[in-house]
Amino acid sequence: MENAKEAMLDRLKEAEKPAIPQRITLPPPYEANFTREELIEKFESKLTELTAVFYRTNGNAGVLEILKEICDREDLHHIMASENELIRSLELSTWANEHDIHVSFPHDFADRAAYKENVFNHTDAGITSADFAVAESGTLAIVHDNTNARLLSLAPILHIAVVDINNVVPVYENVIAAAYEQGNIPAHTTFITGPSMTADIQGQMFKGMHGPRKLIVILLEQSVDGK
16 A cells, blocks of 8 residues: 555656646736726716715815714714724814714724724714725725724624725725835725625525625715815
8 A cells, every 4th residue: 555655656747747827817807998088987976876875075074064964864873983094084072072873993992802892883884084985896995904903894883985086996906015015014904885784694685794784985085184
């Protein structure tokens, strides 16, 4: 038996090794030649095909006006927001006090258990920024750090994402290059393509199985420094 095993190993070692196929050079993606407006149009089209809702506005005041409209329509009373620069610039605490809406942030909670309890069971909507919007597929990409908590885009029934207009990119590869190839590896990146949906249960489409049932995207045509 041992001799047979050795003979087989010898034959494998002597066998001619197949040539490694060369990676096919793909042509540039179709969207690579789009103008910015064409990218935005393609992103909106793909996003709304996925039953998400799209807004486009100018300045922080425009975002806050849309948020009030959403809160009224969706009957939102308790929201939690991330703490990165773009969301902080909206000054949500001041805005919420003016409209009798309760807004909280991850740092408001004494420990992770209290934070998780609140975000899963007492939060009507999570508000985050998104680092990129991918025109090719209507996908959002969120590069997570300690100012952009992952659960806010996953646990509440409604996720509201604010995206800087300058961060609409043609394809996924643009996100990977920007997020991972600059020597600053993020802890985690989430790609979100529409509301959470599955048809695994008796072939029936169901929303909200693994994440929010609703996704709303606000495209912001203003830098963080502007109002």
